[in-house]
Amino acid sequence: MTTFTTDPAEGTSAPVPLEVAGTARARRRGLLGRTGIDGALLLTPANSVHTFGMRFAIDVAYLDRSSRVLAVRTMRPGRLGLPRPRARRVLEAEAGAMERWGVRRGARILVQGA
Numbered sequence: 001m002t003t004f005t006t007d008p009a010e011g012t013s014a015p016v017p018l019e020v021a022g023t024a025r026a027r028r029r030g031l032l033g034r035t036g037i038d039g040a041l042l043l044t045p046a047n048s049v050h051t052f053g054m055r056f057a058i059d060v061a062y063l064d065r066s067s068r069v070l071a072v073r074t075m076r077p078g079r080l081g082l083p084r085p086r087a088r089r090v091l092e093a094e095a096g097a098m099e100r101w102g103v104r105r106g107a108r109i110l111v112q113g114a
Contacts, residue, residue, distance in 0.1 A: 001017065001113055002017075002018045002019070002020055002111065002112070002113040003015035003016055003017055003018055003039075003111075003112050003113060004016050004018045004040065004042070004091075004109050004110060004111045004112070005109075005110050005112070006101065006102045006103060006107045006108065006109060006110070007107060007108035007109075007110060013100075013101045013102045015112065016039050016040055016101055017038055017039030017040070018039055018040050018041075018042055018111065019037075019039065019040070019041045019042070020041075020042045020044065020111075021041055021042065021043045021044070022044055027043045027044075027046060030043065030049070030092065031054060031058065031092060032053050032054060033053075033055075034055070035055055035056065036056060036094055037092075037093060037094060039093070040091055040092060040093040040097070041091070041092045041093070042089060042090070042091050042092075042111070043089065043090040043091075043092065044088070044089040044090075045088055045089065046087070046088075046089060046090040047062070047083050047084050047085065047086075047087035047088065047090070048081050048082065048083035048084065048087075048090070049075070049081045049090050049092065050079065050080045050081060051075045051076065051077045051078060051079045051080075051081075052077075052078055052079075052080070053077075054077040054078075055077065056077065056094060056095070057074060057075065057076045057077065057094075057095035058074070058075055058092050058093065058094060058095055059072060059073070059074050059075075059092070059093050059094070059095055059096065059097055059098040059099075059103075060072070060073050060074075060075055060081060060090060060091070060092055061090070061091040061092075061098055061103050061109075062084040062087035062089075062090055063087060063088060063089040063090070063091060063109060064086050064087060064088060065088045066108070067089065067108055067109045067110070067111070068106065068107070068108050068109075069103060069104060069105055069106060069107045069108075069109065070084055070086060070087055070105065071084065071105055072098050072103060072104060072105060074095050074096075091103070091109065
């Protein structure tokens with residue numbers, strides 16, 4: 001099982017279940033057609049997302065090549081996010097989850113079991 005936490009030096013959270021979308025097909029599908037997600041979805045590689053066709057609002061964290069969070073945004077359904085040139089991965093979860101998990105600008109994401 002794949003999980004992630006924030007860097008322990010920054011006040012770690014409990015491990016969060018993580019799905020990894022590492023193929024073009026999995027990234028295109030993303031969270032489309034779902035009514036929610038238990039944990040988070042990591043799109044890799046990716047530097048932007050959209051919420052067209054989604055059924056719920058999501059939190060989006062843009063990660064650089066060292067998995068440091070560049071920005072966190074909440075997106076309602078039907079929106080197009082601007083590309084982040086330095087982003088290499090995107091972490092998606094239900095709206096409000098990133099704050100609960102301590103995922104904020106500058107935090108480092110640690111993935112286990114990938």
